[in-house]
Amino acid sequence: xxxxxxxxxxxxxxxxxxxxxxxxxxxxxxxxxxxxxxxxxxxxxxxxxxxxxxxxxxxxxxxxxxxxxxxxxxxxxxxxxxxxxxxxxxxxxxxxxxxxxxxxxxxxxxxxxxxxxxxxxxxxxxxxxxxxxxxxxxxxxxxxxxxxxxxxxxxxxxxxxxxxxxxxxxxxxxxxxxxxxxxxxxxxxxxxxxxxxxxxxxxxxxxxxxxxxxxxxxxxxxxxxxxxxxxxxxxxxxxxxxxxxxxxxxxxxxxxxxxxxxxxxxxxxxxxxxxxxxxxxxxxxxxxxxxxxxxxxxxxxxxxxxxxxxxxxxxxxxxxxxxxxxxxxxxxxxxxxxxxxxxxxxxxxxxxxxxxxxxxxx
Numbered sequence: 001x002x003x004x005x006x007x008x009x010x011x012x013x014x015x016x017x018x019x020x021x022x023x024x025x026x027x028x029x030x031x032x033x034x035x036x037x038x039x040x041x042x043x044x045x046x047x048x049x050x051x052x053x054x055x056x057x058x059x060x061x062x063x064x065x066x067x068x069x070x071x072x073x074x075x076x077x078x079x080x081x082x083x084x085x086x087x088x089x090x091x092x093x094x095x096x097x098x099x100x101x102x103x104x105x106x107x108x109x110x111x112x113x114x115x116x117x118x119x120x121x122x123x124x125x126x127x128x129x130x131x132x133x134x135x136x137x138x139x140x141x142x143x144x145x146x147x148x149x150x151x152x153x154x155x156x157x158x159x160x161x162x163x164x165x166x167x168x169x170x171x172x173x174x175x176x177x178x179x180x181x182x183x184x185x186x187x188x189x190x191x192x193x194x195x196x197x198x199x200x201x202x203x204x205x206x207x208x209x210x211x212x213x214x215x216x217x218x219x220x221x222x223x224x225x226x227x228x229x230x231x232x233x234x235x236x237x238x239x240x241x242x243x244x245x246x247x248x249x250x251x252x253x254x255x256x257x258x259x260x261x262x263x264x265x266x267x268x269x270x271x272x273x274x275x276x277x278x279x280x281x282x283x284x285x286x287x288x289x290x291x292x293x294x295x296x297x298x299x300x301x302x303x304x305x306x307x308x309x310x311x312x313x314x315x316x317x318x319x320x321x322x323x324x325x326x327x328x329x330x331x332x333x334x335x336x337x338x339x340x341x342x343x344x345x346x347x348x349x350x351x352x353x354x355x356x357x358x359x360x361x362x
Contacts, residue, residue, distance in 0.1 A: 036265075038062075038072045038096035038257065043083040043104065045203045046076040049287075050224040051249050054155030054280045055099035058251065061272035070265050072097065083201035090252045091147040098252035102140075102151055103184030110327035111334035113184045115140050115151060117160075117246040119317035122342055124156050124281055126349055127246045130341035139334050148255050154273040155249025156281040158288065160241035161225065162305055163218030164209075164234035172308045180216040181205055185320050186243025192316040193309075209233050220247060221284060222291035231300040238303050242313050249280065 040059055044052035059072035075095070077083035086098035087105050103113035114121075115136070122130060130136040131153055140151050163182070169175065176194030187197030200208050206228055208214050217230055218241065231237065251273045258266060296302055305313075325335035 035068060036070045036261070038070065039080070039094075040072050040074045040097040040099060041080050041086050041089050041095040042074065042076050042098065043086050043100040043201070044077055046074075048202060048224070049227055050157040050220055050247075050280070050284060051099070051101070051155055052076065053283075054249050054276055057279070058099060058154055058272055058276045061275060062269055065268045065272055066265055070261065070268065074099075077201060077203060083203070084199075086252060087147065087149070090149050090254050093254060093256065096254050096257040098250075099154065100250050100252060101183070102248070102250045106184060109143055109147070110324060111139075111143055111331035113324075114334050114338045115250065116184060116248050117244045118321065118338065119185055119189050119243045119245075120314055121245055121338070122345065123349065124158055124246050124248070126341070126345040127248060128153060128277070129345060130338065134341045134344070135337050136341070139330070139337055143330050143334065144252075145255070150253045150255055150258065152251045152253065152270065152273040153248055153277040154251035155276050156284065157220045157224055157247030157249070158281060158284040160218065160220050160244035160247055161222065162238035162241045162243075163216055164225070164230040165216040165236040165238060166234045167215075168236050168301075168303065169238065169306060169309060171306055172312050175309065178216055179214045180218065181208065181214050182218040182243065184244065185317070185324065186218060188320045189243055189313055189316050192320065193312055206230065206233075218243065220244075221288050222295055223284060223287040226291045226295055231295055231298055235299055235301050236303055237295065237300040238305050240305070242305070242310065242317070247284070249277070251276075 040055065042052070042055045044055060047053055047056060055076075056074055059074045062070055062072045080095065081089045084104055086095075086100040087108070089095040090098045102115035103117065106113040115131070117127070121127070127136075131140070137152075144151055163180070167174070172193065175190070178190075178195040179198055180190055180195050181198045181200045182190055183199065187199070190197050198208070198214050200214070202219065205217055205219065209217055209230060210233055216234060219225055219228070219230075221241075225231075253269065258269070261269070292302075321335060321339075325332045
């Protein structure tokens with residue numbers, strides 16, 4: 001027989017389970033005391049699939065994980081600063097935090113591109129391994145410290161496609177003279193192949209393509225490309241994205257603002273960035289398959305780059321990376337570390353790729 005005391009405990013437990021949502025809601029209320037508010041500026045349009053979503057979600061993570069003690073308000077590109085003004089905004093204190101991509105700053109800080117991606121380089125997991133276990137984060141910190149900021153992995157769109165082209169690419173000769181929107185060291189590779197690279201903010205890509213200002217666009221992966229509608233103007237969808245085999249997003253954090261946080265809030269910011277990197281990568285993998293099918297149904301012509309383009313791009317990429325290593329002492333250290341990590345992880349990456357294809361019967 002169940003005793004009255006035990007019955008009371010069971011009843012209380014049941015009541016607690018039924019009221020769990022109310023308890024959860026109560027726990028999300030800010031605790032007593034001052035609330036710190038950070039302004040996050042981004043390089044993305046609001047809720048742009050992939051990086052724009054990551055920016056919003058990262059802000060929510062920090063606010064929720066801190067129980068409201070650190071609130072992060074998001075200002076998409078153009079609301080406070082333009083897409084390519086994020087580094088300056090965080091560096092000067094106009095914003096406390098940014099969400100962007102490190103390769104935007106490679107012209108100012110040679111070597112920054114490697115913390116997003118580099119041509120024919122590492123995929124997302126190998127890149128994260130370099131950052132977290134093979135010295136990449138320490139070099140990232142060293143590169144950015146003079147600007148008063150720190151960069152952290154905080155989102156990932158996975159490997160990029162090669163881009164959208166108005167006309168088919170039948171040989172390397174078709175690259176020459178082409179005006180292509182492309183970011184990072186990929187622009188330097190295309191320039192060496194005879195194209196004219198253009199740096200255009202994501203929100204301005206479609207108008208530029210529509211007006212004929214550019215002939216081709218490299219941006220991200222299918223789920224990010226689909227809502228932009230680029231296939232309606234430039235239907236040839238090329239692969240692989242040799243210039244961007246990884247799509248690491250960057251949280252830029254003011255060193256001054258970070259130093260003013262309590263140790264637990266500092267850990268919350270770092271943990272939220274790690275969580276967003278993982279969540280975004282899984283989300284991109286989940287969504288890209290369906291988006292690719294939709295694009296093909298809508299008229300995208302999925303095509304592989306010709307062999308001579310790939311050969312020339314690979315050779316040119318090595319030259320570009322060699323030049324990057326000579327740009328500054330810190331750039332040289334970054335390139336050396338990056339290449340060591342690429343070589344160290346290469347054998348297992350190739351075995352993993354083989355096993356995946358073999359298990360699928362490919």
